[in-house]
Amino acid sequence: NAGVTQTPKFRILKIGQSMTLQCTQDMNHNYMYWYRQDPGMGLKLIYYSVGAGITDKGEVPNGYNVSRSTTEDFPLRLELAAPSQTSVYFCASSYSRGAPTDTQYFGPGTRLTVL
C-alpha cells in the first residue's frame, strides 16, 4: 500500500513551458486535492475532486488545470509556466465514506522552480 504518490519530485521549468504533475493514490479514496505551499504561507487549495469525472476550483486555480478520469489518478497541468508558480505542490486524498472522513493523506510533494 503506497498511499499517495507524486511524480516528479523536482522539476525546473522555463517561463512559458508546460508540464503535468502526476498524483496517484491506491486507497480507493473518492476525494483528491491539489495544494501549493509557498514559504511561510501554509497550504493553499488549487483544485479538488469529489470523484472520477468531477472537479472544482479551489482558492488559487488560475494557471492550472486538472482532470480526473479514474479514481486513482488526479494530474495537475501547468500551462505557460510563470515564476509565480514556483512552489511545492502537494497532492492529497481522503475517504468519501466512513471515519475519519476528514483526514487528508498527503503525497511527498513536487518542488517546482520556474526560471
Next chain:
Amino acid sequence: EDKVVQSPLSLVVHEGDTVTLNCSYEVTNFRSLLWYKQEKKAPTFLFMLTSSGIEKKSGRLSSILDKKELFSILNITATQTGDSAIYLCASNSGGSNYKLTFGKGTLLTVNP
C-alpha cells in the same frame, strides 16, 4: 472567506520544555479542525477535533478545541529535538466538499 490563524509563527525552545501552539478559525459550516506535523516533506496527520472540551492525546502531544471561542491549542510536553517541525492547523468547512483551509503554520525548533 474561511480563515485560520496560527500563533506564534515560530518558536524556539530547549529540550524538555512544554510548548503550546495556538490556532483560531473563522469558518462557515464548521465541521472539524485538524492538526498536522510537517517535517521535511508532506504533512502527517496528528489530530482531528470535532467537539468542544474533549482532549485528544497521543503520547506527549495533546489537543483541545473550543467551539465557542473558535480556537484550538496543541500542547507538546517534554519536547525533543525530533519534535522540530512546522505544525499546521486546518479547518474543514463541511458541506459535501471536505475542503480544508490551512493556517500558515508554526515553525517549532527544539534545541538540545
